[in-house]
Amino acid sequence: MKAGKIGWMLLLVAGIVLAGCGNSKNKKNEDNMVGNDKDEYGCIASAGYIWSEVQKDCIRLWEKGVRMESVADKENTAYIVFAPDSLQVELFFSGDQPNEILDRRSLPGGDYAWNVEDDDTKNVRQENGKWTISQRGNLIYQQVDEAK
Template sequence: MRTLLLSFAIVGLLCGCSSKSDYGEARGIVCDATMNTVTIVTDDNDTLSFSTVATDKSGVDGLLLGDTAEITYRGKYEKGMGALKMVSYPQRALLGGDRDEHGCIGSAGYVWSEVSQDCIRVFEKGIRTESVRGDNRSVYIVFSPDSSQVELFFSDGQPNEILERRTLPSGGFAWNVEDDDTKNVRFINGLWTIEQRGEVIYWEDSAAADSSLGDWQERTYEGVLPAADTPGIRYTLTVRNREYSGDGTFVLAMTYLEAENGKDETVTYTGRRFTQRGSADDKDAVVWQLVADDGTVFNFLVSKEGTSLTLLNDKFEKPQSGLNYTLRLVQ
């Protein structure tokens, strides 16, 4: 585990020369960075911010959120003080450290699709359908390249099901298997539905299917937020919605840095995004409420420019700790 090393200045009594004890060092995960500043979260969950205007950056080859940074400074730490030198180390795990047997990167939201014969993000490639019972369960429908098969991805952990395309006597197609208990995927009244034994059990959200609400748009936000027992949690949140709709869907990957034996662990949530008005201290604030398929709820305050999100509690209140709880738009 990384440790925060703080050295306090010792004033020389007989000369003005600087000794090694005049310098301090800090090491942590980068949670925010601009052209002239950097903010890190240490192993002790301290959030430290430095100016990098006059910093020696010869040991930095690009700097990304989630990277590890070692910073040298002079004197007692103060927020926003100048960093003398900074060295960075790229994050370890996001792109490759958690590949499965097919080479799919779980922390980036990729899973193997048998009908696609590829690693996909069902959030992007699939059609989301939701339980008609309103119990937060969902199923993504993924078509093979020639549409001869569909693969069903269940949010409740059921094994994927692969259905074959069949021509209906009345015209059109259905995807199912020769089984009395088979599921039927059909396009009915402009919406994709999943039936079982003649009853609709999942259907596509009408707003998602309504092209009059504009084209699909997708945005991704990232940041490393404080955690109790790890150097931080890397949030990668992608939201997807029609241009003129306040609702949509999301996928959130939360990577707990050095969670188990020094290895990162990732938990992924998918679900619906709803836009609400008003927070605890601003009745005009825009808040995104993310309701995951397992019932977990996340609330994010949206900045006026839409370039950052701040995690709120269940009462729509901002954190009072003074630590960084902000995700920033990356694409």
């Protein structure tokens, strides 16, 4: 009879240990759940949100931005996102290229362009009704047609 009690005790201890393991597994699953991946700003990347410095908010680029396509390589894309007051524009590039923030400047004809001081390394402007990004006078990105 003692052997039976020891067997039951071992079975009980094993059950408690296994139940504890099950709870830690559930905790790991909770940590890896979709939507549980907030960045330092609280943006949830798995839901498509990214921090925009000019918007001061978590945004989805395809909802707030203007999609641009590289002139040289159609696989490379960029998005331009304007500040609410349009005094700045933020450039989001595909790949590892860092975001850039450009300031609005008045042009002699009354239009505007966005660039960095007078350096003009990147220049955002609207030409013929479409947004463009040029660098040192060369067109590098242009707005994607909505019909595509």
